[in-house]
Amino acid sequence: MIKIQKHELSKAVSQRMDEILSLTKLSIQQLSNLTDINTRSLNGYHWGTLPISLESTLKICAALSLDLDTFCDFNKKLSLKKQRFTTVTTTKKEKAERPLDREAEAIQLQQREKKEKDRILRDQIITLVRTSDYFLCPHTLSQMVLDFEKYYHLNINEQRLQAILQRCIAEGTIKRQTTPWDYGIGYYLPKRTWVYFKNKKDLLNDPKKIAGYDWIRNSIVV
Numbered sequence: 001m002i003k004i005q006k007h008e009l010s011k012a013v014s015q016r017m018d019e020i021l022s023l024t025k026l027s028i029q030q031l032s033n034l035t036d037i038n039t040r041s042l043n044g045y046h047w048g049t050l051p052i053s054l055e056s057t058l059k060i061c062a063a064l065s066l067d068l069d070t071f072c073d074f075n076k077k078l079s080l081k082k083q084r085f086t087t088v089t090t091t092k093k094e095k096a097e098r099p100l101d102r103e104a105e106a107i108q109l110q111q112r113e114k115k116e117k118d119r120i121l122r123d124q125i126i127t128l129v130r131t132s133d134y135f136l137c138p139h140t141l142s143q144m145v146l147d148f149e150k151y152y153h154l155n156i157n158e159q160r161l162q163a164i165l166q167r168c169i170a171e172g173t174i175k176r177q178t179t180p181w182d183y184g185i186g187y188y189l190p191k192r193t194w195v196y197f198k199n200k201k202d203l204l205n206d207p208k209k210i211a212g213y214d215w216i217r218n219s220i221v222v
Contacts, residue, residue: 007048009051010048010049010050010051010052011048012074013045013048013051013052014045014046014047014048015074016071016074016078017042017045017046018046019077019078020060020064020078021046023078023079024064028042028043028046031060031063034063035056035059035060035062035063036059037056037059037060041056057071057072066078118160121154121156121160122164124152124154125148125154125156125161125164125165126164126167126168126173128148128152128154129165129168129173129174130168130173134147135174135196135197135198136197136198136199137197138177138195138196138197139195139196139197140193140194140195140196141158141161141162141193141194141196142158144161144196145157145158145161148161165196169196173198174196174197174198175196175197175198176194176195176196177194177195177197178193178194178195
């Protein structure tokens with residue numbers, strides 16, 4: 001058996017790597033994906049700066065469908081079919097991308113479902129504003145959030161509800177009015193808020209129609 005010096009073996013492996021990359025038209029990264037060998041090691045084998053391990057040799061042989069003797073016969077040039085490696089690489093790439101594709105599709109589906117739920121909720125509230133007698137009495141946003149959940153089974157937060165009601169105000173279905181400055185929630189800090197209603201006369205004549213709240217002054221600033 002002919003013994004090969006370490007530097008000669010590294011040079012031979014380097015040339016073999018040149019052959020493989022040339023015949024398959026693969027990049028180091030693509031070969032790494034195909035063989036599950038990191039690019040740093042493959043670059044070392046390619047440039048002859050890193051001795052190749054038996055494990056890596058076997059991985060390369062398995063990926064290229066070579067037997068070990070053929071790979072190690074450095075006096076004989078390789079003969080590989082380019083098309084097969086293109087197919088293998090594409091298949092491996094597709095397998096790697098499929099989980100990402102499924103995840104992206106799931107996210108898109110969730111977004112579409114959320115958008116549809118938001119649309120349905122918006123239409124339900126607009127219909128309630130237009131057709132019910134709920135707004136014959138003025139109500140605050142916080143009151144509406146509680147009432148809508150209790151009586152109409154509509155779950156919505158104040159920010160989203162305010163945005164929907166703003167559309168109703170723009171079309172003239174309901175009106176909005178601020179409360180007096182001396183109306184307060186809590187003991188120390190007064191907080192001016194908004195009430196929503198259909199008939200301003202009711203609001204001016206009887207501000208206490210706003211259920212659950214006490215008015216310090218029996219008037220509304222208009």
